Amino acid sequence: MGFGEETLVRAKEIIARFPDGKSRSALLPMLHLVQSEEGYVSPDGIGFCAETLGLTRAEVGAVATFYTMYKRRPTGDWLVSVCTNTMCDVLGGGRVFEMLSEYLDAGHDETTADGKITLEHAECLAACDYGPVMTVNYEFFDKVDVETSLGVVTQLQEGIRPAPTRGARLCTLKEMSLQLAGFPDDREGAIADGVAGDPTLRGNRLAEEHGVTLPDFDPDPPIVKPKETR
């Protein structure tokens, strides 16, 4: 696949985020960009990055293989990641992964026969208070178990987009890769999607319920303290 004019315009936009002469910094977002067109980082994608940034293909390849979010083989529209780090595993995430793997007949980093769903196990996704968690194209499904995770996956198979527990409505992995390249999510209302879950707000709510207030807060003390008290 060739990369067109639009890709080049976007690449230039990415390069402009960095100081003159530092275009190599654009490489990570550019790899997300080529992935957004092909669903993985293909040899052509590597070539495009190398050419645009004046690097060798080997230099680009060495970077692409270092990071787990760049996929080396074609992926499905739906990347299902199950957290199997310690906390989620202990709370049932390990079983969820095994069951999904069996159901989809795909192991870690493998895609279903119909090419629609790619399965992987993920390391701690910074949502342990919602554990066990899984994500679809990095949007969270919280407190999953064997049943609910299977529900999510079967909906995906049927062409339905299940609503994540938090975060925005689902888009495809290619569309998500464009956001990862640093371009705004321009779907009407998507940024407003998702409210904070209970675990996020627990301390706050407790403070509110019990009328706990902060020590006397006055927003106007001067920044420079009078000399004698320093």
Add this chain to the structure above:
Amino acid sequence: MSGPVAPPSKAVLAKLTPVLTKRWPSPDAWRRRAYEQLDGYRALRKAITAHPDDLIQLIKDSGLRGRGGAGFPTGMKWGFIPQNDGKPHYLVVNADEGEPGTCKDLPLMTHDPHSLVEGAIIASYAIRAHRAYIYVRGEAVNAARRLRNAVSEAYEAGYLGKNILDSGFDLDLVVHSGSGAYICGEETALLDSLEGFRGQPRLRPPFPATHGLYACPTVVNNVGTIASVPYIVLGGADWWRKMGTEKSSGPMIYSLSGRVVNPGQYECSMGITLRELIELAGGMLPGHQLRFWTPGGSSTPLLTADHTDVPLDFESVAAAGSMLGTTATQIFSDQDCPVYATYRWLDFYHHESCGKCTPCREGSYWMVKTFRRILSGHGTHEDLDTLLDTCDNILGRSFCALGDGATSPVTSSLAYFKQDYLDYIEGRVAPKLSGKQLVGAH
């Protein structure tokens, strides 16, 4: 400790200090106008009329210490940036949150992104940086989406760009998504990654303060550190110090996960104990007795039910033989196996080892194999010595703190729970891993 407890006592409730988390319940706080109505960008207006050196002094006076795990004094870090050196300066916000257990930065960026943007502008002004980057963990797409939106709203309102609020100060701020590599949270690996390389740690010295991004003076700070700045600017150093302890000042977001009734984020005065946190979280789950826990992520040595009264501040946790880390308390019970938990963490470190240095790369590999052997009922007594020897060879000899972190769960679980290891080795408990998972372990 076990079972649900009565509602938290008044004394414990009084330790809640919702400062950085205070806007999270407002569903629209991520929008600029809502943020402004909740005191947003008020600190920036105040800061931008002050002299940058006075801001650095203010942060020093507040005693603010880094929230990314190491607790380095923030004002001192800012003060290391050479001035009038003719080089560009950079602020890089470390939003790579990936230390197992840690889950405080993502909600902050998702529900109150402008507070991080405002903090980044003030910090950049103080260190005389005209470019700043927020390096967000790739998987954190929702947080990045809200942050990017906040940055573009801030440009529209004249808080970013040229001549910010008519002060003559210019700043460009870019939200940069990573690509899935825990090691990129290590600040020098992060800088290499931001420069478009594999994320591998750099040799130090020189330190980022003089040779950071593009070999220029750079401050790297955690999300929570930078988001604290506007509150200190508004409330003052003395107010900040009313929370926390003398050496560990201010509020801290404690993240509770695991076997408690109400896991979640509890922002409290620094120095609260685990016993008190569990009380706030509604007690242990019915039928679960506290057995082991991490005070601040998986790289901090495990503590036990004997440590529930240790004040969770930098000094006290160190005195108890662990580290405050990221205040991510992962709470495990008598129904969880410390050997298995350690194995899962080790597997993580092995997977995330960047491969640059031998002790960490090879050591983590061998230790994972050893754990698989033990957990499948094929371990030997010598395996335990080998584990300790391997840890000895990694600790202090690896190139960065990832290697050190990998040894924490191993040495601490062996110190407190050796009997659990022996139970597998001597066949008193059923193997936890099957033969299938053992392939390649010999």
